[in-house]
Amino acid sequence: MNAASATAAAATAAAAAAAAADSVEATPASAAEVAEGLRTAGYLPGESTALVAFLAIRMGKPVLVEGPAGVGKTELAKSLSRYLGRELVRLQCYEGLDEAKALYEWNYRKQLLRIQAEASPGADDGPAGLGTDPASASARGAHGDPHDRGWQEISDDIFGEDFLLARPLLTAIASPEPVVLLIDEIDKTDQEFEAMLLEVLSDFQISIPELGPIVSRTHPLVLLTSNNSRELTEALKRRCLYLWLDYPALDRELEIVRMHAPELNDTVARKLVEIVGMVRELDLKKPPSIAESIDWARTLVLLGATEIDSDVLAKTMSVIIKHRTDMDVVAARVGVRLGGSSDEPVPPATG
Amino acid sequence: MTAADGGTTGLPVRLLELASELRAEGVAIGTAELLDSFDALKEISWASERDFREALAATLAKSPEDRRVFELVFERFLFTATELAALAEGGSKDDSEAIDASERKAASDTSAGADSERDQDSQRQWLGDELSSDELDALRGAIAAALQSSATGGPGAEGSMRDLARLAIAAFGSRQQHSGVVGVDVQRIRRALDLRTADRPELGAQDPRRRGVPHAQLRRFEALLRRELERALIERTGQLPRARPLRELDRALPSSPLADLAAVHRVVAQMRRRLATQGSQARGHARHAQVDVRRTMRASLQTGGVPVVLKYRPKRPRRPEVYVLCDVSTSVTSASVFFLSVLHALHDSFRKMRSFVFIERVGEVTDIFERERDFRALSERIAQQAPVADISGYTDYGRVWSEMLDLVADDLHPRATLIVLGDARTNGRDPRSEDFAMLASRAGRTFWLNPEPRLYWNYGDSVMAAYEPYCHAFECWTTSQLEDFVRALARPGLALASRS
Numbered sequence: 001m002n003a004a005s006a007t008a009a010a011a012t013a014a015a016a017a018a019a020a021a022d023s024v025e026a027t028p029a030s031a032a033e034v035a036e037g038l039r040t041a042g043y044l045p046g047e048s049t050a051l052v053a054f055l056a057i058r059m060g061k062p063v064l065v066e067g068p069a070g071v072g073k074t075e076l077a078k079s080l081s082r083y084l085g086r087e088l089v090r091l092q093c094y095e096g097l098d099e100a101k102a103l104y105e106w107n108y109r110k111q112l113l114r115i116q117a118e119a120s121p122g123a124d125d126g127p128a129g130l131g132t133d134p135a136s137a138s139a140r141g142a143h144g145d146p147h148d149r150g151w152q153e154i155s156d157d158i159f160g161e162d163f164l165l166a167r168p169l170l171t172a173i174a175s176p177e178p179v180v181l182l183i184d185e186i187d188k189t190d191q192e193f194e195a196m197l198l199e200v201l202s203d204f205q206i207s208i209p210e211l212g213p214i215v216s217r218t219h220p221l222v223l224l225t226s227n228n229s230r231e232l233t234e235a236l237k238r239r240c241l242y243l244w245l246d247y248p249a250l251d252r253e254l255e256i257v258r259m260h261a262p263e264l265n266d267t268v269a270r271k272l273v274e275i276v277g278m279v280r281e282l283d284l285k286k287p288p289s290i291a292e293s294i295d296w297a298r299t300l301v302l303l304g305a306t307e308i309d310s311d312v313l314a315k316t317m318s319v320i321i322k323h324r325t326d327m328d329v330v331a332a333r334v335g336v337r338l339g340g341s342s343d344e345p346v347p348p349a350t351g
Numbered sequence: 352m353t354a355a356d357g358g359t360t361g362l363p364v365r366l367l368e369l370a371s372e373l374r375a376e377g378v379a380i381g382t383a384e385l386l387d388s389f390d391a392l393k394e395i396s397w398a399s400e401r402d403f404r405e406a407l408a409a410t411l412a413k414s415p416e417d418r419r420v421f422e423l424v425f426e427r428f429l430f431t432a433t434e435l436a437a438l439a440e441g442g443s444k445d446d447s448e449a450i451d452a453s454e455r456k457a458a459s460d461t462s463a464g465a466d467s468e469r470d471q472d473s474q475r476q477w478l479g480d481e482l483s484s485d486e487l488d489a490l491r492g493a494i495a496a497a498l499q500s501s502a503t504g505g506p507g508a509e510g511s512m513r514d515l516a517r518l519a520i521a522a523f524g525s526r527q528q529h530s531g532v533v534g535v536d537v538q539r540i541r542r543a544l545d546l547r548t549a550d551r552p553e554l555g556a557q558d559p560r561r562r563g564v565p566h567a568q569l570r571r572f573e574a575l576l577r578r579e580l581e582r583a584l585i586e587r588t589g590q591l592p593r594a595r596p597l598r599e600l601d602r603a604l605p606s607s608p609l610a611d612l613a614a615v616h617r618v619v620a621q622m623r624r625r626l627a628t629q630g631s632q633a634r635g636h637a638r639h640a641q642v643d644v645r646r647t648m649r650a651s652l653q654t655g656g657v658p659v660v661l662k663y664r665p666k667r668p669r670r671p672e673v674y675v676l677c678d679v680s681t682s683v684t685s686a687s688v689f690f691l692s693v694l695h696a697l698h699d700s701f702r703k704m705r706s707f708v709f710i711e712r713v714g715e716v717t718d719i720f721e722r723e724r725d726f727r728a729l730s731e732r733i734a735q736q737a738p739v740a741d742i743s744g745y746t747d748y749g750r751v752w753s754e755m756l757d758l759v760a761d762d763l764h765p766r767a768t769l770i771v772l773g774d775a776r777t778n779g780r781d782p783r784s785e786d787f788a789m790l791a792s793r794a795g796r797t798f799w800l801n802p803e804p805r806l807y808w809n810y811g812d813s814v815m816a817a818y819e820p821y822c823h824a825f826e827c828w829t830t831s832q833l834e835d836f837v838r839a840l841a842r843p844g845l846a847l848a849s850r851s
Contacts, residue, residue: 031395031402048405051395055409058394061387066415096665100646108652115655158652228415238383241391242413325722 028054034083043072043079044256052243053080062201062222064186064237067245070289073225074184076245080221081180089175089220090182091168093189099196103206104170111158118154159210169200170214178218186236187226194236201239248290250277256290261297271308272297276320278334288320296320310335363389369428370411376424378417384410430578491545494519498568516575519544520583537576541569672703672766674759674794678773679733680710680746690772690802691730693833695720705759708733709773711747713754746776748814749783756786763793771799771822775808775815784817797822800836804828 028034034057035050045053053076056063065073081088091102166174172181186194200206204216224240226232248256254273257264264272273293280287288296296319305312313335321327366388370380388410395402404425412421497515519540646662654660675697677690694706698720705717716733723729763769769790775782791797799822801808801815808815808826815824825836 047401048409051402051405052409055391055394055406059387059390064413098646100649106649106652108649111652112656231414234379237413238381240413241387241409242418243409244415244418 028057030054037083038076038079041079041082042259043075044252044259045076046245046248046252048243049076049245052241056221056223056241057084059241060219062224062240063243064232064240065223065225065243065245066228068247068287068289069227070291071245071247072290073223073245074182077180077182077184077223077225080223084178084180084221086221087175087177087179088182089168089172089179090184093183093185093187093193095188095190097189097193099193100167102167102169102193103196103200104167104208105165106159107163107165111163114158114163115154118150161211164208164211169197170206172220172222173200173204173206173216174214175220176217179220181220181222183222183224185227186224187229187232191233194233198235198239201236247280247287250274253277253290253293257293257297260294261301263301264297265306268300268305268308269297272300275308275313275334275338278337279320279330282329282333284321284326284329285323286321286326292320308338310338313338362392365432366407369407369425372428373411373421373424376420378412378420378424380411384413430581434582487543490518494544498572512572513575513579516572516579519576520579536580537573540576541573672764672768673697673705674763674767674769675704675706676713676751676755676769676771676773677706677708678710678746679708690800691733693772695729707755707758709746709751711745711750713751713758715758745778745780746773747780748773748775748777749781749786752783752786752790756790760790760793763790765795767794769794769797769822771797772802772827773799774801774803774813775799775818776812777814779812782814782817784814784821787818788821791821798836798839799824800827800833801825802828 028037031051031054034054035045038045038050038053052063055061065076067073077090078088080086164170168181172179183197186197201222204219205213207213224236247253250273253276254270257269257273258266261269276288276293276296296316299316299319300308300312303312303316305316314331317327317330321330366385370385374380388407391406391410392403395406397403407425408418408421412418494515497511641664643662643664647658647660650660650662651658675694677694679691698704698706705715706720707713707715714736716736719729719732719736723732799815799818801824803813803826805826807813818824823839825832825839827833827836
């Protein structure tokens with residue numbers, strides 16, 4: 001039944017927004033099912049990934065995903081949204097992100113228009129409209145003008161939901177359908193912002209002073225990603241499940257590369273993965289991650305390479321190595337081992 | 352850990368024990384985490400050890416460091432718990448020995464490469480005979496070969512590795528007295544087995560040890576050796592070894608730079624994260640300057656479009672800037688290797704960092720670090736190129752400070768952090784602490800890491816007391832002390848205290 005509902009969810013994924021009302025909420029029964037679902041969604045989960053995702057769905061807790069750049073943290077959220085047939089709401093964090101851009105904002109242009117629209121029919125004191133001149137507004141109030149009541153109505157009105165611009169967090173909370181909320185690179189923000197997130201993550205509600213708290217109607221699946229560039233607060237960590245994504249084992253990476261570059265022939269793919277593994281062993285500023293392996297595989301497909309020797313490596317190294325000094329190290333250590341000629345047989349897998 | 356009595360059985364108690372062991376290792380586990388872990392365990396099947404462990408890890412260990420500690424502690428906990436249960440259930444010592452013997456026999460039967468020797472071996476090891484050196488040599492080769500071939504092995508590899516470990520213990524472990532310390536025995540057996548990761552072309556072509564054993568394999572093999580030795584120890588003594596704290600075991604004094612570079616890198620990575628966090632903590636709310644037009648406009652709605660309340664753009668912190676001074680004289684030879692590796696790690700972490708080495712004079716080595724990646728080559732380059740020794744080759748702190756003032760005084764600013772790595776032994780020369788005080792006052796924060804234990808400070812020609820008032824001094828001769836320093840770095844308010 002669950003498998004059926006999962007496929008049903010997957011089927012409705014495309015039309016999720018349209019046919020939202022009757023989409024079945026998929027609640028997988030086991031981690032293996034989640035793993036399978038992620039696979040069909042085009043993501044090869046590691047052992048713990050599927051389990052933690054499963055726990056997150058079942059327990060309704062946010063997941064904090066940490067790991068080096070390019071190991072598929074963001075991709076995990078995207079795939080989960082595909083698998084669960086939920087809409088993905090993404091909040092990209094950066095230094096200086098504040099609540100106006102993350103939670104909600106009053107649409108002041110619209111509010112101004114509203115005030116002016118209300119004011120203009122009864123405006124009898126010339127072009128200096130009510131909306132831009134509060135002094136005249138209070139003057140009217142003081143005179144006991146019948147417009148006083150109208151003003152009260154307006155102020156109630158302009159702080160209604162119509163004038164609320166929902167930013168990602170509010171969108172996720174207020175959505176009638178459960179969504180996948182991705183808070184990307186949380187480590188880029190300030191600690192103040194983290195503190196603000198706490199209410200959202202533990203109670204799934206947002207307090208708006210003018211409207212009161214908005215409580216989520218459905219439970220979003222929340223993923224927070226971090227590149228580990230700074231220590232997150234204990235309070236935030238405590239509310240989350242923790243998932244550490246690392247560089248994958250050789251076999252899994254091979255599978256991933258094959259999935260994303262199926263045109264690449266098998267021996268080259270295997271050798272590619274082995275070389276990337278070797279390169280990661282070196283002491284580099286930025287070791288290549290899965291994203292780089294895939295890019296490299298695609299590059300080799302485009303070039304029609306049938307073998308990776310030191311020549312090919314030298315030409316295409318810039319795809320996987322992004323630092324000048326790193327390039328020298330790799331050329332010296334790995335390039336030599338590969339040898340210039342391609343008649344040498346592929347060495348057996350080690351480590 | 353004590354033996355379970357009537358009231359303390361069942362999973363919740365075990366989990367609490369695990370949690371308290373984790374806490375003892377410095378993993379912060381609150382009640383919330385524990386409750387989460389119980390919730391998580393409700394959701395998964397307990398049949399798979401992996402799922403069980405992952406579910407616990409996801410709820411209890413919330414950083415890569417914690418995760419690593421968790422793996423170690425969980426492993427140890429599971430091992431001692433099963434051994435304890437076996438002891439409680441198992442019969443007499445003879446029984447277990449008999450079982451062990453048969454297991455060991457089976458081990459040598461199945462072990463991949465050791466077929467030829469297994470007969471004599473399994474006979475002789477029980478008789479306590481010394482094997483002849485030829486036979487031992489053959490066994491060494493066989494184990495090396497088996498380790499290499501099992502590198503590509505499938506799921507059965509773990510089992511045959513364990514058998515190999517038992518075989519090795521039987522052959523080499525009993526030849527001398529057990530030292531009683533498992534770690535020592537592991538190393539002794541490994542040495543006796545002559546296993547190395549490096550290729551050795553000098554050996555004969557047919558010798559399996561010619562190709563080096565993969566590093567990961569060796570690690571696994573050592574772990575198994577340790578485990579088997581522990582098991583034997585528990586059998587012999589009939590009780591569990593006292594739980595040792597992991598930290599001291601894993602993070603001892605970094606004597607060889609290359610092996611411990613990883614540990615130092617780990618600590619420094621933590622340091623960078625702490626510094627980044629601390630930057631935004633230290634940011635006050637009073638230092639606002641720029642008007643945020645968008646937010647002001649929004650706020651103006653409350654007053655009908657007239658911007659009565661101004662909203663300001665908060666000031667963003669600048670990236671931390673670090674100046675490091677490192678003593679490389681002979682009096683700190685052993686420590687300077689450690690310090691250079693600290694410096695090496697720091698350089699990977701901070702964009703804005705300038706490093707200096709000194710003996711009698713100061714030499715800037717920032718660009719050497721930028722160009723050179725390899726640690727060994729780096730130390731050589733520094734030895735050759737840094738113009739630090741003048742005539743005597745003895746440290747002259749006074750001169751170093753005044754030169755340093757000339758070099759960087761204009762660049763230093765209150766947001767910069769100055770870190771000095773040195774032993775403060777001036778060889779009787781003038782410490783010129785007033786120059787150091789000047790440097791320290793220019794920089795926001797000043798730290799001094801001294802490679803000597805605090806006990807030795809101010810003895811002989813050490814003039815630490817002259818400098819201590821102007822900086823935060825730390826003794827730093829193990830990575831754990833380096834971690835203490837990192838913690839201190841992160842403590843807010845320290846900067847203010849230092850300038851008062």
